[in-house]
Each structure stands twice: as C-alpha cells, then as structure tokens.
Amino acid sequence: MSTATALIGVDWGSSNLRVFRMAEGGTVLGRRADGRGASTLAPGQFADVLTEVAADWLAEDLPVVVCGMAGARGRWLEAPYAPCPAGLADLASYFVRPIDAPEVRILPGVAVWRDGALDDVMRGEETQLFGLGAEFDRVIAPGTHSKWARLDGGRIVDFRTHMTGEVFAALGASPSFLGGTAGTDDAAFEAGVCAGLEDEPLSRNLFSTRVGMLAGRVAPTGLQDYLSGLLIGAEIAGEAREGLQGLIALLGAPALVERYHSALTLAGLEDVVVADVEAATAAGLWRAWEAMR
Amino acid sequence: MSTATALIGVDWGSSNLRVFRMAEGGTVLGRRADGRGASTLAPGQFADVLTEVAADWLAEDLPVVVCGMAGARGRWLEAPYAPCPAGLADLASYFVRPIDAPEVRILPGVAVWRDGALDDVMRGEETQLFGLGAEFDRVIAPGTHSKWARLDGGRIVDFRTHMTGEVFAALGASPSFLGGTAGTDDAAFEAGVCAGLEDEPLSRNLFSTRVGMLAGRVAPTGLQDYLSGLLIGAEIAGEAREGLQGLIALLGAPALVERYHSALTLAGLEDVVVADVEAATAAGLWRAWEAMR
Numbered sequence: 001m002s003t004a005t006a007l008i009g010v011d012w013g014s015s016n017l018r019v020f021r022m023a024e025g026g027t028v029l030g031r032r033a034d035g036r037g038a039s040t041l042a043p044g045q046f047a048d049v050l051t052e053v054a055a056d057w058l059a060e061d062l063p064v065v066v067c068g069m070a071g072a073r074g075r076w077l078e079a080p081y082a083p084c085p086a087g088l089a090d091l092a093s094y095f096v097r098p099i100d101a102p103e104v105r106i107l108p109g110v111a112v113w114r115d116g117a118l119d120d121v122m123r124g125e126e127t128q129l130f131g132l133g134a135e136f137d138r139v140i141a142p143g144t145h146s147k148w149a150r151l152d153g154g155r156i157v158d159f160r161t162h163m164t165g166e167v168f169a170a171l172g173a174s175p176s177f178l179g180g181t182a183g184t185d186d187a188a189f190e191a192g193v194c195a196g197l198e199d200e201p202l203s204r205n206l207f208s209t210r211v212g213m214l215a216g217r218v219a220p221t222g223l224q225d226y227l228s229g230l231l232i233g234a235e236i237a238g239e240a241r242e243g244l245q246g247l248i249a250l251l252g253a254p255a256l257v258e259r260y261h262s263a264l265t266l267a268g269l270e271d272v273v274v275a276d277v278e279a280a281t282a283a284g285l286w287r288a289w290e291a292m293r
Numbered sequence: 294m295s296t297a298t299a300l301i302g303v304d305w306g307s308s309n310l311r312v313f314r315m316a317e318g319g320t321v322l323g324r325r326a327d328g329r330g331a332s333t334l335a336p337g338q339f340a341d342v343l344t345e346v347a348a349d350w351l352a353e354d355l356p357v358v359v360c361g362m363a364g365a366r367g368r369w370l371e372a373p374y375a376p377c378p379a380g381l382a383d384l385a386s387y388f389v390r391p392i393d394a395p396e397v398r399i400l401p402g403v404a405v406w407r408d409g410a411l412d413d414v415m416r417g418e419e420t421q422l423f424g425l426g427a428e429f430d431r432v433i434a435p436g437t438h439s440k441w442a443r444l445d446g447g448r449i450v451d452f453r454t455h456m457t458g459e460v461f462a463a464l465g466a467s468p469s470f471l472g473g474t475a476g477t478d479d480a481a482f483e484a485g486v487c488a489g490l491e492d493e494p495l496s497r498n499l500f501s502t503r504v505g506m507l508a509g510r511v512a513p514t515g516l517q518d519y520l521s522g523l524l525i526g527a528e529i530a531g532e533a534r535e536g537l538q539g540l541i542a543l544l545g546a547p548a549l550v551e552r553y554h555s556a557l558t559l560a561g562l563e564d565v566v567v568a569d570v571e572a573a574t575a576a577g578l579w580r581a582w583e584a585m586r
Binding site: 073117118119120121145146160161162163164166167169170171173174175176200201202203204206207208210211214215217231234235237238239241 | 503
C-alpha cells in the first residue's frame with residue numbers, strides 16, 4: 001500500500017480545525033488539530049492558519065479538500081448548499097475555490113427545501129455521513145445543533161436540525177436548572193429522558209423539573225443531568241412522531257454520543273451503531289475527492 | 294359605602310410586593326408597592342419588610358391576608374398546596390399563620406396531582422383567578438412561568454405551567470438569538486408566532502430561526518421578537534392539542550398580555566378578555582378573607 005500523500009483533507013468546524021494527510025484510497029497517514037475554529041476567523045485568515053498548521057504537508061502541492069463551516073457565509077468563502085436528495089456527486093459539483101489558495105476546494109453544505117422555502121441546512125455533517133457505509137437508514141449527529149438525517153443508498157434524502165446543545169447550554173445557566181454537574185447522576189439523566197419522551201410541549205415539560213424538585217423526585221445535584229435527559233428525550237420523541245425504523249448510526253463526540261445511545265435505548269430503539277466520527281470524516285473527504293477528480 | 298379599612302391584602306410575588314388597604318366589600322382604599330420580592334428575603338425578614346412598607350395601616354390591628362411566594366418553601370412560612378379541583382373554600386381551609394405576625398394569614402397555593410404524583414403547582418395566580426368573574430372557562434397568566442388554568446364555576450379544575458418566560462430570558466442571551474430588542478418588530482413577532490403554532494418539536498423549531506436568517510425571512514434586528522413569538526406560539530400550540538373552547542381571560546403584565554392576545558388572535562382564538570390583574574388580585578384577596586372569616 002502506497003504511503004505517498006495523495007490528499008490533504010480538512011474538517012473546519014465552528015470551533016475546531018482538523019487536518020488529515022491521506023494516501024491514495026483514503027488511508028490516514030497523519031492528523032493535526034487546532035483550536036482556531038471557523039467562527040473565530042475572518043475570511044482573510046483561513047489560508048494563513050491552514051499554512052501554519054500544516055505548512056510541511058502543503059509544500060507538496062497536493063489537492064486540499066475542506067468541509068464544514070469554512071464554507072459558511074462570511075467565513076473563508078461561501079459555498080452553496082446542495083439540495084436534498086444529495087449524494088457525493090453533488091458535493092463534487094458545487095465546491096468553491098478561494099482566490100488566496102487555489103489548491104483548496106471547499107465543499108458545499110446540504111439543504112432541505114420544503115414548499116419552495118429553505119427549511120434546513122447542514123455544513124460538515126454531510127461529509128461525515130458520506131464517509132459511513134451505505135447500510136444506514138438514519139444518522140444522528142448530536143451536538144450544539146443536532147442533525148437527524150434520513151439516508152437512502154448513501155444519499156441524504158431529508159434531515160432536520162434540533163438546537164438541543166445550544167438550548168442545554170442556555171437553560172443550564174438559568175435559575176431553575178442550577179444544580180450539579182452534567183454527567184454525574186445517571187438516574188437523574190434517565191428520569192429526564194423518560195420525562196422528555198412523553199412528548200409534552202417542551203416549555204411545559206421543563207417546568208416538570210421544578211415540580212420534581214418540590215416532590216423530591218429530582219435531587220438538586222441532579223438538575224443538570226435531568227435537564228440534559230429531558231432535552232434529549234424530547235428531541236427523540238419529536239423525531240419519533242414520524243417513525244424511526246431502520247438502522248441508525250450515531251456520529252459525534254464520544255461522551256455525548258453515549259448519552260444519546262442510552263436515551264435511544266430507553267426509547268426502545270435498539271438498532272443503533274456508534275460510528276467513529278474521525279474515521280467517517282476522513283473517509284468522507286476522500287470520497288468527495290474521488291468524486292470530483 | 295364605608296371607607297373604614299377592613300382588610301390588608303398582600304400579594305407577595307417572587308420579585309415584587311404589593312399591599313392593598315381595603316374597605317368592607319373589597320373596595321381598594323390605598324395601595325403600595327415594594328421591590329423586595331419573596332425570592333430576595335429570608336424567613337425572618339418578611340414581617341419587618343411588611344411593617345416597613347405599611348406600618349401605619351398595620352397599626353390598626355386589622356387582619357392581613359397574603360398570597361403568593363411568601364408561602365413557598367424556605368420563605369416566610371410554607372403554606373401547603375390545595376389539590377385541584379380547588380375553590381375559595383380550599384384557600385380558606387389551608388392557610389398558615391406565621392409565629393412572628395399572628396394577624397397574618399398566608400394563603401395556600403394550588404396543585405394538580407396526576408396518577409398519584411404531584412404534577413403542577415401555582416402560588417399567587419390562584420388568588421387572582423378567584424378574583425375574576427365566574428364566567429371564564431380558561432385563564433392564561435403569562436409570565437416567567439405561564440399558567441394555563443381550566444375553570445368551572447369559579448373553581449380551578451386543572452392547570453399546566455409553561456416555562457416560557459424563563460426559556461425566553463435564557464435563549465435570548467444565546468448566540469443564535471442575539472439581535473434586536475424585543476417589542477420593536479411586530480412582523481418578526483408574528484412570523485415567530487406562526488412558526489411556533491406549527492407545533493413542531495421546539496428544539497427543531499428554534500433552529501428555524503437560523504434558517505430564516507440565512508434565507509432572509511428573519512431580519513437580524515428582529516431576532517428577539519421572532520424568538521418571543523416562536524415560544525408563545527409553541528406554548529399555545531401545545532395547549533391547543535387538547536382543545537381551547539370557551540371564554541379565555543388573560544391576566545398579567547399589560548405589555549406581555551398584549552403579546553399573548555396578538556398570538557391568540559393569530560391562532561384563531563377570539564373569545565379572549567384582557568383582565569385587570571391588580572383588580573383581580575385585590576378582589577381575590579378579599580374573597581379569600583370572606584371565605585375564611
């Protein structure tokens with residue numbers, strides 16, 4: 001197997017940058033990470049940061065494929081959104097090339113249009129999804145903005161975003177939920193999931209936390225975990241309204257994925273595979289390059 | 294009509310104190326307000342604060358009836374919750390008398406029990422509800438924790454709390470919603486209400502704000518109003534799942550009540566009366582006194 005570098009793959013998220021040096025076929029030969037996420041940089045800074053992080057790799061004059069928020073409006077260079085249903089060929093068709101780094105191709109995001117209006121968007125997760133095997137019917141990518149995608153034969157047919165992580169961060173600092181540290185009270189997390197799965201209106205379900213405290217069902221030290229469970233449970237219940245058949249892949253940071261896995265199990269969903277997010281990202285970048293070269 | 298004082302009525306909420314001097318029959322002869330809400334005071338401070346605010350009135354050795362958070366756990370003295378269905382006679386049965394002010398009667402709150410478990414609670418709103426006429430089928434008291442009560446012949450049959458105000462305060466400071474000032478963009482508010490009324494999972498609906506920004510449907514200066522509308526719309530949609538027939542009273546701070554009124558109109562609910570919250574509070578305190586003396 002060749003160990004010559006064939007591609008530099010870049011996953012440039014809002015808050016992190018990951019660079020992969022890859023051989024022909026997509027084998028990862030080296031990886032680097034940096035904290036200068038896309039949301040912290042002005043358009044003119046991206047090329048310099050990438051050079052700083054991977055100057056030796058870039059010196060070989062290789063193609064560079066970038067996915068993620070580097071392509072968002074106001075960042076390195078805005079890349080469009082490929083409309084669903086979207087596959088690798090669509091990523092390959094809509095990439096953009098920044099003037100200050102002509103060897104770089106920034107991949108598009110993917111969008112859902114409904115009734116003629118833009119309904120949902122993703123940037124970065126699509127590349128990870130395309131790095132998974134084609135056997136999955138759904139992919140859940142939990143995070144600040146969790147993505148629930150429906151796949152068919154490796155194409156993204158439809159998806160919806162839940163602002164669960166951002167809601168957790170905001171409400172976790174609100175008076176009703178100050179108590180404990182997330183990740184320390186499994187029983188409170190599970191109780192929260194079960195409450196969330198009831199699919200009551202969320203604003204109402206959130207108040208159940210205070211009632212639970214009054215009634216002694218929720219310990220003050222379990223508040224953060226209860227809230228986390230409640231929000232994840234509500235997210236699952238919202239998606240389950242339209243059915244959740246098939247094989248599900250979970251894709252994201254291990255600790256968060258573990259919480260979603262527990263919650264999905266409590267919801268009776270057993271066909272769940274925890275995917276390796278870094279491997280999926282690298283594979284997706286390689287496949288996008290294969291589709292466009 | 295007598296102008297002799299017959300009762301001192303006190304509405305002691307979390308963040309405000311209101312004192313009414315009332316004649317026989319409930320006519321309000323004088324009113325005072327103070328910013329020392331129940332959530333800012335330790336148990337031993339309540340009697341002193343009340344004396345400071347209304348020493349001249351209290352000198353007449355009159356009965357004092359208190360509603361609201363002064364009776365919450367850890368405040369002046371914990372008063373129980375009367376279980377639904379609850380009427381004035383129940384308030385009159387469950388009051389408590391603090392040892393440091395024997396002329397004072399603190400009214401109970403009202404609770405809903407479902408399947409043997411405490412399901413929801415209110416403190417203070419019940420007294421306001423009992424101060425309304427008996428013609429209403431529902432009362433909505435919007436606020437930090439909005440109450441939706443179902444009434445029958447002047448008794449509270451059932452109610453549910455939505456944490457809408459607290460969610461708005463928390464999310465309004467979160468990155469996705471920083472923009473504009475609430476109350477300045479009616480069109481954004483209405484667009485938010487219409488999105489909220491869709492009754493999609495809230496975490497998903499919240500993300501529609503970002504998509505709306507991208508698509509140019511939501512102006513950056515309208516973000517706070519859009520969020521406010523979205524949360525109020527979602528609250529109404531959640532309640533409407535079980536039907537909202539009958540005459541509705543809206544009870545609360547005028548600016549907020551106006552927003553709910555607009556949103557209810559957008560939801561097609563026309564049988565809505567905006568009640569005078571201070572008059573309702575005073576009337577409720579008087580009627581509670583009538584029921585217990």
